[in-house]
Amino acid sequence: MRSSLLVTVVVAVLVTLAVLVISLVLTLSDEPEPPSTYEHYRQHIIDNINTNNINASLRFFTLEPHPAGSPGDEHLAQYIHTTWGMHGLKTQLIKYELFLATANANMPNKVILNGTDGETFESTPIQPAVDVPPSGQQDIYSFNSFCGVGAAQSSSVVYANYGRDEDFHHLSEHNITIKNSIVFIRYGKLFRGDKVRFAESRGAAAVVLYTDPADAAPLGPLHTYPSTVFAPPGATQLGSLKLQGDLLTPGYPAVESAFRLPESEADLFSIPVQPMGYGDAWHFLSLLEGEEAPSTWQGGLNLTYHLGPELAGGAQVTVVVNDQHHRKTVYNVLGVIEGQEEPDRYVVVGNHYDAWTYGGVDPSSATAVVMELVRMFGEMHSSGWRPWRTMVFCSWAAEEYGVMGSTEFAEQFSTILKDRAVVYLNLDMVMDGNYSFRAMGVPMLHDVAFEMAKLVPNPDPAEVAQGRDSIYDTWLHRYPAEPSGDSAPRPMVAPLGTGSDFRAFLFNLGIPSMDMVFTSAPGEAGLPLYHTAYETYFLTTSLMDQGLLYHQASARMLGLLAHEFSTQPVLPYNVSTYTDFISASWGDLSLSHGSQLAHFNVSTDALEAALEELVSAGKAFQERRPSPTDADDLTRRRYNDAMLLLDKALLAPLGLPGRPLLNHVLLAPSSLNGYVWDTFPGLRDLLRMAQEEEEEEASEDFATSRLLAEHVAALTHHLTLAARTLSASPW
Known part of the structure; x- marks a missing residue:
């Protein structure tokens, strides 16, 4: 992304105006009389999530790309801090100095195809602009953070399907060597960093992570964004290859006094890695020879997929990565509503605000929801409501680079959080589809998730027409769990991994954690425009959730859970x-x-x-x-x-x-x-x-x-x- 002084000034003015305008809207809105009982407060949460407020916040958060450490990213932190304070929360900015990677706009990364006939092809360094908002789209350079910097050239090119461990075993069984090869791997099925780890451990010279139309554009290149939610040929998924916090301060917070490892000792990949869209990938995969790939490995490009390692005509491929590494300042934002009976017990609600691009879905859909919850709980508090336990709202920095803001916070306050935090409730994004609500979390939280989901009205009118009035009803119908003895049927609760800010809370501090999302049907591509330049406000509000009813349902669910944990004298665990x-x-x-x-x-x-x-x-x-x-x-x-x-x-x-x-x-x-x-x-x-x-x-x-x-x-x-x-x- 290219930034300029003009952009910085404009964003600063917009932040100030947005705070004033949104605050004026909220001040002038009619608020009902505050409820007075536990049941009434639950109904109040259901009745008072305002989609107009969510829409206003979402529009503001998606005005420009805001990757961690950028001027736009810092302006959003300041905006969140100011707005939460205006809603009556005790707010704080917590600063960290993080080791981050950025694309080099002066020397963009590229993948080069050199034919023996002298013809060459170079991958596109940026994603093509489209004719829908945001107008004046900024250049967004394609890269994957924390890979090796340099160039790798080889005439040995291998197609490794999704890059799973089992996929590499298949290649080994067919005597296809990875060593010194450039490996093409399609996105999907597992974390991108694991794909690279498996390839690097087998001696790969470089990795190209590409988006395959079978996964992201099943209707073909003519039926893609901005007409549909599917990925056009130039859509490139950005993303980190590491998810473990700051790489120079492992196990300790990246504060000013921290000891930092030399960069040469950081847990970085050594080989170059570059993402690309399927429009560019065709030029390389169409020349791949060798054994034909299995039928389950055939993707959506107009070609027969081969395993390699030979290229037609003896061509060669070069992967060039010129990423730059920096120390950059980021800020977590905290907003606190103090508990009355147990102020030393914390209900932690978190979402990150940084985005690789415009962040229309990841994370700004959820950031807008959390902003609305803060408004509502702040007004409840000012009207006399008091939680039993302290509520801590967290807007995390640098999640996309490796769950950094939340990890550094968990490391900095580890002893306190282990003793005092009773639950961590995460909302990374509202939806990757609209097939069903789905929760991910530890088993102790299953029952309370089911109970709250039964209270949330179903945003899907077709499901309501079938008699499924709550999000629980559709969840149970579309994602039933495996039967267990004589127990009543229950929805499936998915496991948590390392892909969002619950990571350190659960896997390091042992704090019961939950995440939630409206998701796609089994076998369907979830959020095909994930981490691309086309993940915009238009995508979210015009193609995925017109009227923001799923956003409203998400806010209701998260709000009910936060209320339950902050007010129930006995914690709702099983x-x-x-x-x-x-x-x-x-x-x-x-x-x-x-x-x-x-x-x-x-x-x-x-x-x-x-x-x-x-x-x-x-x-x-x-x-x-x-x-x-x-x-x-x-x-x-x-x-x-x-x-x-x-x-x-x-x-x-x-x-x-x-x-x-x-x-x-x-x-x-x-x-x-x-x-x-x-x-x-x-x-x-x-x-x-x-x-x-x-x-x-x-x-x-x-x-x-x-x-x-x-x-x-x-x-x-x-x-x-x-x-x-x-x-x-x-x-």
Whole structure:
């Protein structure tokens, strides 16, 4: 993105005007009389989410690209800070100095095709402008942050499908070498950084991440944005290759006093990586020869996909990356409504405000929703409402670069948050489709999510006509969970991964966390314009959610959850659901890997006894858990603290095997796909490693047995500790 003094001045003026105009609109709007009871406040939240306010905020947040560290990004932080203060919250800006990567506008990245006949083709460095708002579209350069800088050239080019571990295994089985090759991988299925990690570990010279029309333009290039939500040929998905906080201060906050690693020691990829749209990708993939790719690997380009590594006519491909690395200042924004009975217990609600481009959906749809919730809760507070616990609204910086703002905050205040935060509720974006609402979160939060979803009116009129009046009804109908015994049918709650700001709260601090989104149907492309130059206000309001009814439903759901956790004297957790989940997860792992554990002579008897103790403790705890009205404050506090200790008991002080920056022994982002979690992740990683070594005939059974036995012993300890947190006496 090119910035100028004129742009900076214009944005500063717009920020000031926006605050005044939006504040005037809100001041002049008619507000109903404040409610007076718990039930009335819940209804008040449902009745008073104003889509006009959401629309005004969304329009403002999408006026220009605002990647982390840019002038536009800082102006938005200042705007959020000012606006939240005007709504009566106690606000604060928290500053960090982060290590960031940017595209080099003077020497843009490119992928070059050199034919033996002297003809060449170069990928387009920027995404073509379109004839819909925003007018005067700025140049948005294509790059992936935190890859290697330099050039890689090769006549060996390989197509690796989605770049999954299984895809690379298929190539190996067919004797197609990755070493010193330039690997073309299509976006989708898993986190982009995992694709690059798998390629780099196999010796790839460079990676090209491209958007395939089968995933992002299934109706063809003539039926794309701005006519539809699908990606035109020039749409290029930007994105970070790392999701672990600031790379120079691992494990510690990137504050002024921090010790920073030399850049040469940072956890960067060493090979060049460049994204491109399918219009450019055709020029390269159409020349690829070698074995024909399997039918399931065939994409949507007008060609037969081949695996390589030969190119027709002996052509060569060069990947050139000229990214620049900087230290840049960013700001988290905090807004606090203090609790009356338990001011030292925090309900944390978060969303990030930075965007790779205009951020029409990710994240500005959700940022606009959080702005409306802050207005509403602020007015409730000024009218006399008081939460039981303190509400902390957070607008995070630099999420797109690697969940940085939230991670640095979690590192800076780790001890306080582990002791005082009762839940983290995240909203990254409102929707990637309109098929169904869907929550992602830990099992302790499932019941309260179901209860609140039953209260939210369905924004889909076709579903209402079928008698499904709430978002819960459609969720249950379209995403039912697998039946479990004699229990009533329930919707599916998806796992969390590492793709948003809940990462550090759950996987490092053990704070129960939830994210939510309206999503697409199984098998459909979710948000085809994700992280592209066409993720605009027009996309959101004209093509995805006319009238912003899904935004309104999202605000209602998040508002009801925040209200529930901030006002219920006994926290709305279900401990036995969690302990049953842990037991079932172990059953799945034993079924799939029991013989492998037996091969290494690793006994799990003590671990299974600890699991039985934990399940029994969870059931007994849930049965004696007090209702909000039949216990004194001290008893309720004791039970709440016990529930909060459950996840803390599962935190390993030295981290997971091979992944010291992750602490939760039960849940962690999968090493095969960071967008979802693994259960018992350390054990699964060790078993995968053992299997890979065995396939390479490099297995050392004694060393592997020791690592497995050591981790099983650690798991046994943490599961026993978790059971004891739920007991009246821990001894």
